[in-house]
Amino acid sequence: xxxxxxxxxxxxxxxxxxxxxxxxxxxxxxxxxxxxxxxxxxxxxxxxxxxxxxxxxxxxxxxxxxxxxxxxxxxxxxxxxxxxxxxxxxxxxxxxxxxxxxxxxxxxxxxxxxxxxxxxxxxxxxxxx
Amino acid sequence: xxxxxxxxxxxxxxxxxxxxxxxxxxxxxxxxxxxxxxxxxxxxxxxxxxxxxxxxxxxxxxxxxxxxxxxxxxxxxxxxxxxxxxxxxxxxxxxxxxxxxxxxxxxxxxxxxxxxxxxxxxxxxxxxxxxxxxxxxxxxxxxxxxxxxxxxxxxxxxxxxxxxxxxxxxxxxxxxxxxxxxxxxxxxxxxxxxxxxxxxxxxxxxxxxxxxxxxxxxxxxxxxxxxxxxxxxxxxxxxxxxxxxxxxxxxxxxxxxxxxxxxxxxxxxxxxxxxxxxxxxxxxxxxxxxxxxxxxxxxxxxxxxxxxxxxxxxxxxxxxxxxxxxxxxxxxxxxxxxxxxxxxxxxxxxxxxxxxxxxxxxxxxxxxxxxxxxxxxxxxxxxxxxxxxxxxxxxxxxxxxxxxxxxxxxxxxxxxxxxxxxxxxxxxxxxxxxxxxxxxxxxxxx
Numbered sequence: 001x002x003x004x005x006x007x008x009x010x011x012x013x014x015x016x017x018x019x020x021x022x023x024x025x026x027x028x029x030x031x032x033x034x035x036x037x038x039x040x041x042x043x044x045x046x047x048x049x050x051x052x053x054x055x056x057x058x059x060x061x062x063x064x065x066x067x068x069x070x071x072x073x074x075x076x077x078x079x080x081x082x083x084x085x086x087x088x089x090x091x092x093x094x095x096x097x098x099x100x101x102x103x104x105x106x107x108x109x110x111x112x113x114x115x116x117x118x119x120x121x122x123x124x125x126x127x128x129x
Numbered sequence: 130x131x132x133x134x135x136x137x138x139x140x141x142x143x144x145x146x147x148x149x150x151x152x153x154x155x156x157x158x159x160x161x162x163x164x165x166x167x168x169x170x171x172x173x174x175x176x177x178x179x180x181x182x183x184x185x186x187x188x189x190x191x192x193x194x195x196x197x198x199x200x201x202x203x204x205x206x207x208x209x210x211x212x213x214x215x216x217x218x219x220x221x222x223x224x225x226x227x228x229x230x231x232x233x234x235x236x237x238x239x240x241x242x243x244x245x246x247x248x249x250x251x252x253x254x255x256x257x258x259x260x261x262x263x264x265x266x267x268x269x270x271x272x273x274x275x276x277x278x279x280x281x282x283x284x285x286x287x288x289x290x291x292x293x294x295x296x297x298x299x300x301x302x303x304x305x306x307x308x309x310x311x312x313x314x315x316x317x318x319x320x321x322x323x324x325x326x327x328x329x330x331x332x333x334x335x336x337x338x339x340x341x342x343x344x345x346x347x348x349x350x351x352x353x354x355x356x357x358x359x360x361x362x363x364x365x366x367x368x369x370x371x372x373x374x375x376x377x378x379x380x381x382x383x384x385x386x387x388x389x390x391x392x393x394x395x396x397x398x399x400x401x402x403x404x405x406x407x408x409x410x411x412x413x414x415x416x417x418x419x420x421x422x423x424x425x426x427x428x429x430x431x432x433x434x435x436x437x438x439x440x441x442x443x444x445x446x447x448x449x450x451x452x453x454x455x456x457x458x459x460x461x462x463x464x465x466x467x468x469x470x471x472x473x474x475x476x477x478x479x480x481x482x483x484x485x486x487x488x489x490x491x492x493x494x495x496x497x498x499x500x501x502x503x504x505x506x507x508x509x510x511x512x513x514x515x516x517x518x519x520x521x522x523x524x525x526x527x528x529x530x531x532x533x534x535x536x537x538x539x540x541x542x543x544x545x546x547x548x549x550x551x552x553x554x555x556x557x558x559x560x561x562x563x564x565x566x567x568x569x570x571x572x573x574x575x
Binding site: 026029038039041042043044045046047049052053054058059062065066082083084087094095098099100101102103105106107112115118119120 | 283301360
């Protein structure tokens, strides 16, 4: 299954293929932006004009997410682990760990290692380390 | 000055794209309006198609590319048609609301730096919440246009996206824009709404993490899946024993949808086949009321699933309950034995039905587009000309007029475009110059 998992992973297409022309166009746009004088922060202006701030609830949710991500990364520092192993080390709810761990996987911060008794083990990717 | 187009296509799924491409290839100018940040629709979420098990992404991406690049198609994504007034035959006034992405569309190069920098996690709609996206994000990898947007409702206004953007594309000052157009005809291709599985309370969707619906299973099976393999959402376990429950939200008067959704039997067989191919020893069961394998190659596909060892049980699932280890007990009345049976599974997939997505009719302000008794756009001449609505100059394509599979949606989309051309031709609007994308090297829709 581990092999199958890896084979399936290899199938996963990378981001949309880009033609050389498109890459050049992107690079040109990025170059042009560098040459331009630095734009004023629109966020600052937005805040000043509207007075809108992130709600307390949103900040709380974000804080909690950060703590969960930190706990998962901390658990993985000592080596590859399955989700149940992360759960027992962090005391977090299993589905919460799954959701955050696969989000880290999606953004390349965590990668799968091997299958152990019906579960994959995961480790921190270099990017995250 | 008001921009003029020959046709307005509402909906950028496979039917909308096909209609737009047929019209555009024939030389007509098309305005394509899509609500979500990218065209592609539901098909862009699927793993493979039945009964050929061809890769859905491989079929849809050339259409996405052709639609995006066609010189005769103006594509408006993240936009909504708000009002349509029919002023005369061949004359519709249209108001479109362009929602702000808080990103300068011309400057964004789709590099995703804003997304990687953004610290906020939000349930990812494209993956039905199985994982998170960021508050600054690109809708999905193949999205077209490949432009980021900032979800201001979930943004903590930290400004990281603005700081890392290499082209200074982030613009928090963007405002919604209301734009006016004049078109000669309208094609409604708004697709379907998936049945909300949580309404079938006895199956525990939303309460038990390992009860998922079929579109979630599609994401788990797709090459661009949210997990590294098909795994349980509760704990990442590789499921050995999986059940599919058919007719969830279809053929069910108690839930207000008495009709068959036409695709659930086959997509469930397809999912079981794909799952079985990835995990040869898995124990897979499909609970069904009737198997409706009516299309070309469908019966053979169903037989193939049985030959692969997938168990089909004719019965009605009454209840699903969760055990301590997040397994699921399925209680079913077996129609063939008359017995009440209980069986434990690692994961259960609910084959949700296709419901009408006809809110679009509210945008017509001085004409009434009729609905059928099930809430789909009424096919005014269902036997002789199923793409006509009751309003002349307004056509319907794909699942907007009722559940159907991908080939049928594409056929109907082509027919709607042909009828639209006929309507324009009758009114005397002929193409003076056919602009074809071929010489420029742009992929044709054909």
